[in-house]
Amino acid sequence: MKTNIFNMTLSQYKEIARDLGNKINAGLKEDGKEIACLPTYINPGKDFEGKVLALDWGGTNFRASIVQFKKGEEPEILENLKKPLSAKETAGFAQNDLFNAMADLIAQLKELDPQVTHIGYCFSYPAESTLGGDAVLLRWTKEIYIPEMLDKQVGRPLMEYLNTYPGMKEKTQFQTIKVVNDTIACLFAGLAQPGYDSYIGLIVGTGTNMAALIHKDQIEKLNKSYSGGDLIPVNLESGNLVPSLLSGTMVGQYMTEIDKKVDEYSNNHGSQLFEKAISGGYLGSIFCNTFPEIALESKFDGEKLTNIMSFPAIYKEEYVAVARSIYDRSAKLVAASLAGLVLVLADYNGTKQSYNKNIANICLAADGSLFWSEDKNGADYNQLVSDHLHNYLAAFGLNHIHVYTSRLNDANLIGSAIAALS
Template identity: 45%
Template sequence: MIEEINLSNSQLLSIANDFKEKIKTGLKTDSTEIKALPTYIHPKKNELKGEAVVFDLGGTNFRAAVVSVGNDIVIKEMVEKDITEMKISGYSQTDLYQSQLEIIRKLNIPKGLPVGYCFSYPAKSLFNGDAELIKWVKGVSIEDMEGHAVGKPLIDYLNENSDFDFREITVVNDTIASLFSGLMNTGFDAYVGLIVGTGTNMSTFYPSENIPKLNELKKWIGETPVNLESGNFFPPHLSKFDAVVDQNSNSLGAQRFEKAVSGMYLGSVFREAVSDKNSYRNLDAAGLTNMIKNPADHKKEHIELAYRIYERSAKLVAASLAGLIESLHEVNPSIKRIQILAEGSLFWSELNEGQAGYSKIVAGCLDELLSEIELGTKEVVFSKVSNANLIGAAIAALSK
């Protein structure tokens, strides 16, 4: 079992190179494995002031807040609710909007504020600031929403069913929101947004001239935020257990990287690798981490397997980051300092004293891989910002 899970550095370098090449393809052509979706917002890095109402729809929670941006960023009000009901079969678009309205109503929202919507699902950015849902992931499958705008229908519903009068909405992916929030930390040559939680994804900035599929859009130039949708990456060297997890999913052939890395699927990989599947029926990443932290409660071989799956997830993230950094280097070799604004409970999870937690495994493995591809002089800093999704969505709304 363990041999199937372990990855050598040569395999990780192969994964990094494959990821880099697929980014290059995604920047040239639409609808490829790495979608590399441009976001048509130039975030204002300086002298940005104002207030915005922001919504944040993730894999398990929905949040709404009023955010003030200026010399300091202040979350003036915030409300949230568990929204795992989205994953129930038959859950409708109206059900979603009504559930969101119930929580938004709890805010005291000043009239006339722009709306920023952090939407944590694959969506194509539109020039008017909205976004079009490409595909539901994370176990969600609400009918009649894929292929349609997600922002305007929501504010139309809110306005029609309440006293709200929302007029403008700007929709960004959660990795783009993280990317934008990271701009508060100055002094870096490149920025990356990273999510490793229920799902996984990455984003960064590319100059428009290095995004060939934008060549015909003469009105758009400059640094362009790009949502890679890296969860759909199909890396080499996955195990037979990953193949079974994919076969048993409701998205056969898609999101293979996410199914090997993210919190939603790590328990499934573990179950497929052990004979006693029934004892771990509801295991998720948090449960996997708790197993590792409480070895006396489980079989020794199960603890070892749990750790190797956890470690492999971190190393796969490191390999993909190495590929992305090499891609950024090819565009601009003068890049020296790179910030990775990381979000997600899995990424920042810790183990027992003396054991490297997830972020440390990623950082250590990434250092090794960058040295192997002769990019070891790059300084990579992993950062964390509280409420990054809310802050990034506010920056997007106020920059539009």
Template identity: 30%
Template structure:
């Protein structure tokens, strides 16, 4: 690394060569405290669910994917061999986006959105990507919505119970089985439902690194956790707060909607890598790391997204990106090099932190001890698969910290329509 860049990063406490094993150990300690129901930064949400022991065959499931601002719904049908097909897919806005709704109005809108699927199945797999507590019957108690959803009366209610009531009020004849899950559980279940031909896995992990970040794994029975049966556990890894942050992270956090929250997520996920890179670029320009002409151009930039940051890393000399356009005609070769190294350091740190989360989940699963039955890690998210070298680096680091150092084996996979497929599998649990 250029000595000036190294000095700049060091001055601002930015450690891009995070020690993966140290962060993994800290995550494992925090996970243990959470499972013991002692204070922990990760929520360690129990789901009371496990992947089905046999493949779904000859069954249909209504799938709801509600998160952010979109409400998606469809019917997933498994044929006699367990092969899924997706039909009647519709997408609309989440209730409560346009105006504030009462609890009754909110779930009535759900029922209206599902009218095209009326009585097509008795089972609903409901991927509900908002903070909730899962109950032992597979329902979910909403803890609260993000600011986009205006339905305060829904907080604290049992979402599945209210949905079933609304469907009955709208003339649904079937007695419905509704299971609530989030996207990491859906990813895990998709991996369990669709292994590659000839593969056998010892356990499963779901990992999301897209706009947000989270992980889920299967916790085996353990004498350390009395009464805790084998089940999928959601870690809420994005909330982990026992990792050192840089001046750039602190500067962005102070400007964020909820300062002091989601500390790990703000260091890794797609929603935040762009804004953190903005803090790095502006500070570097202000502190003389670039030539005056280029620094002046960079200081004209008012915001930065992951898309623009990533475009420069993939094609530094292309003028199609904001940074490439600013550099054209005024930046020296050293300017290009220094800017690239700053942004690459941010990506490198992200890859190392993501590796730490995955390593902790594999270790905590107690599985993967035999090379012929690795732990299946289903990853979801464009940040993980598309951002400059993150996927390749994570794979390389996992080979070091798991396979070479601990003799633990893993297999990273992806699946088309993974969240939809996983939610469908979830809808059959407890049938």
């Protein structure tokens, strides 16, 4: 039945976790691996003072904010503006078209004044951090595609464009820009909660990805010129995982024929396969391809999928069951990916003598519309992830490790603002 095609066993989820852990370790050793493991050369500090411009572009909306820091106080968002800037709005864009759309919103900030000279930019696409705090775009995801920006700096060209934008000179001139991924920004925001042995940043929204603080001794490819702290923020780009099958006969053990159709119709065929099985930007497509005979609205996304589960009386029983299967599988895959990352943080290789017993309490700073979505007739997504994660850790014999989920308001903006002053 269609309700069963998305079911998987505990052993399969464990294999995904183990496979991701192995591929994270491979990505920490050298570049060009399936899991990129991109070190971020920004050492997050504390006790900041001043105002910064915080930008956030994650695939659906672009946000521009002024964030103020005062010693001994929580950061305060003084002003926050946003505009749609998705694949639909950016279709056919060149770099300057994108920058102009961003500058138009930034120029509307009333709190933008000569004190605001530093920019923190949360850029939620695969990019390699450089020593100066900028980043180089590796590839586009989430159906965004502006080819001339590939393999180029992300931050400096935007800052230079802003400094020459009409009317900007009268307001301020920017001096520095720091670029971080959304998972790194989430990770930085989570560091405000002390007392944990380790920290993970997680995004499950339009796309999905993870980041973590990893000891420099585990990162063989780390730039030897970097003189920051012992714990390095690493953007994993985990959405690109293709779990290996023991039989080796399929692309990925979680992939059904439906998943293959979703990938085939995407503009980045063959990449981000894990993301396409998990994130809100694709769950609607999975459902639509399961029932191609149904006439559904053009933007049928993860939010619409949860509506089917929350209001089952107005939908066919089969539709509700399949929607829940897709939703549950997504949460279980996220839990498996988190378990794989915990294996790396605990330096676990399958023997009880090998893991780092200092890792017991982990803070999971999570963000994203799908992760915090609610199911009115069942467990919410974040609870599903937490329950399955601890089941998987127990199956690995790591019962002593507890992962505590933290919901942070405006994590991307606060995290990128912290980066701006680091």
